[in-house]
Amino acid sequence: MDISFQIILLVFFLIxxxxxxxxxxxxxxxxxxAMNCLQNLLFKIYLYRNYEKNFFYYEKKIHQxxxxxxIALSWNRKIxxxxxxxxxxxxxxxxxxxxxxxxxxxxxxxLQNVNKTLSKCLLSRKNSLSAFYxxxxxxxxxxxxxxxxxxxxxxxxxxxxxxxxxxxxxxKNV
Amino acid sequence: MxxxxxxxxxxxxxxxxxxxxxxxYAFGFKEIAWAPLAAILIIPAxxxxxxxxGLISYLLMIASLITxxxxxxxxxxxxxVWIYFLIGGLVTLLLKRKRALLILLVLLLALLAxxxxxxxxxxIFSVTMGVVIGILIDLLIFPQKVDVEFRVxxxxxxxxxxxxxxxxxxxxxxxxxxxxxxxxxxxxxxLQMPSWVFQSGLSVSFQAGHRHFMIRVxxxxxxxxxxxxxxxxxxxSNVIESLQLPLLKCVEHVKQMFAAFIQVLCLKPLxxxxxxxxxxxxxxxxxxxxxxGENELIAFVYQLKDLxxxxxxxxxxxx
Numbered sequence: 001m002d003i004s005f006q007i008i009l010l011v012f013f014l015i016x017x018x019x020x021x022x023x024x025x026x027x028x029x030x031x032x033x034a035m036n037c038l039q040n041l042l043f044k045i046y047l048y049r050n051y052e053k054n055f056f057y058y059e060k061k062i063h064q065x066x067x068x069x070x071i072a073l074s075w076n077r078k079i080x081x082x083x084x085x086x087x088x089x090x091x092x093x094x095x096x097x098x099x100x101x102x103x104x105x106x107x108x109x110x111l112q113n114v115n116k117t118l119s120k121c122l123l124s125r126k127n128s129l130s131a132f133y134x135x136x137x138x139x140x141x142x143x144x145x146x147x148x149x150x151x152x153x154x155x156x157x158x159x160x161x162x163x164x165x166x167x168x169x170x171x172k173n174v
Numbered sequence: 175m176x177x178x179x180x181x182x183x184x185x186x187x188x189x190x191x192x193x194x195x196x197x198x199y200a201f202g203f204k205e206i207a208w209a210p211l212a213a214i215l216i217i218p219a220x221x222x223x224x225x226x227x228g229l230i231s232y233l234l235m236i237a238s239l240i241t242x243x244x245x246x247x248x249x250x251x252x253x254x255v256w257i258y259f260l261i262g263g264l265v266t267l268l269l270k271r272k273r274a275l276l277i278l279l280v281l282l283l284a285l286l287a288x289x290x291x292x293x294x295x296x297x298i299f300s301v302t303m304g305v306v307i308g309i310l311i312d313l314l315i316f317p318q319k320v321d322v323e324f325r326v327x328x329x330x331x332x333x334x335x336x337x338x339x340x341x342x343x344x345x346x347x348x349x350x351x352x353x354x355x356x357x358x359x360x361x362x363x364x365l366q367m368p369s370w371v372f373q374s375g376l377s378v379s380f381q382a383g384h385r386h387f388m389i390r391v392x393x394x395x396x397x398x399x400x401x402x403x404x405x406x407x408x409x410x411s412n413v414i415e416s417l418q419l420p421l422l423k424c425v426e427h428v429k430q431m432f433a434a435f436i437q438v439l440c441l442k443p444l445x446x447x448x449x450x451x452x453x454x455x456x457x458x459x460x461x462x463x464x465x466x467g468e469n470e471l472i473a474f475v476y477q478l479k480d481l482x483x484x485x486x487x488x489x490x491x492x493x
Contacts, residue, residue, distance in 0.1 A: 055389075056385065086399045089395075089396040089403075090399075090404075
C-alpha cells in the first residue's frame, strides 16, 4: 500500500470516529435505548428493593440515562418522544413514594413481566405492544384483587399502574 | 479576569503551548510538537479532580504511543490501517468521548513515523513534560472554584423550574401559556447540570452535600416533567375552575421557595420568611375529593405533594 494513501486512510478513519461519536448520540434509536436502560434500572430498583442502600449508585445511573435521552431529544424534537420521556419520569417516582417493600415483593412476577414486555416494546416498538398491555392488566388485577386492601398507601401503586397505561398509549401512537 | 470559562481555557491552552514549545526547544527534543499536544489534551481537566484526570490521560497517551510505535515495528503498513480501524471502533464503543479521542489522536500520530527506539523514548519524555506543564497551568492559572462552578450551574436551572411550574399550572387551568418553551429551557439547563459531582476524585466532604443537593434538584425536575404530562391531558372536569385560586396561590408559594433557593446559592441573605404550600395542597385535595375528581387530578395532587417533599429535601441539603 502506498504510504500517502495509508496516511489518507488513517486520517479518514480518525474523522469517521469523531463523526461517529457525535452522530451516535443524536439518533432516535439512541433515545429508545436510553429509555430502555432507564426502565430496566427502575424495575431493578423495584424488584431488588435496595434503593436506600444504593441511593447514589442508582441516582447516578438515572442521571446518565436521562442525559442520554435528552441529548437524543434535543436533536429529534418530536412531541411523541417528549411524552414518552415525561411518562418515564413519572414511572420513576415510585422509588420514593412507596415505602412498603412487601407490596413490591408480592407483585414481583407481574413487575418482572412488565419489565420484559416494556423492554421489547421500546427496542422493537409496535411488535410487542399487546404483550405489554396484557402484563399491565395482570399487574393491575393482582394488585386490585388482593394487595390493595392491605396496602397503607395504595395510591402510589395505582398511579404507577395508570402511568404504565399512559406509556402504552404513547407507544401505540408513535 | 475572564468571565467566560471558554476564554479562560483558551488562555490556559495558549500558555501551555508556549511553555511546552519553549522547553522542548531548550531540551532539544527531536519532535517539538508532542509536548504542546500533550499539554492541550490535558486542559481542561475534570473539575475538582485535575491531577487525577491528568494522570489518567497521561497513562492513556503513553500506552497509545508505545502501542503505536510497536505496531509500526511489527506489522506491515497494509495491516496498520485495519488495526487502527479496529482499535478505533473498540474505544469509540467502550470509552468516554474525551478519552477515546485522545487515544485515537495519539495512536494516529504514533503510526505516522517509522519505528525507532530513541524516537519513542524522546516522545515519552516530551509527553511527560507536556502533561506536567498542562496540569500545573490548569491548577495555578485561573484555578477552578468547584463550589462557584456548582452554584453558577444551579441558579438558572432553579429559575427555569420556577417558570416551568407556573406554565404547567396555566396549562392545567387552560389559560394562555408558553409551557413548551419553558420546558425546553429546563431541558437545556438539565444538559448543563454539573454531572461531575458524581465523578470520583472530588473531595469527599464537598461531594457528599453537593451530590445530594443535585439529586434532589433532578428529582424535582422529574416531578415537573410528570406534572406536565398530566396537565397536558385535556381535562373536562368542572373542578378545574374551583381549583384556580388555590392553584395560583400554590404557584406563588412555589416561586417564593425557588427564589429563596436561588438567593441562598447566590450567597445573599433571605429577605423574608417562607410560606409552606401544604395548606394550598390540602385545599386543592378537598376540592377534588368533594367533586369526585378524575384520576389525573388526583395524580396531580400527588405530584404537588411530591414537589413539596422534594423542595423540603433540597432545603435540608442546602443547610
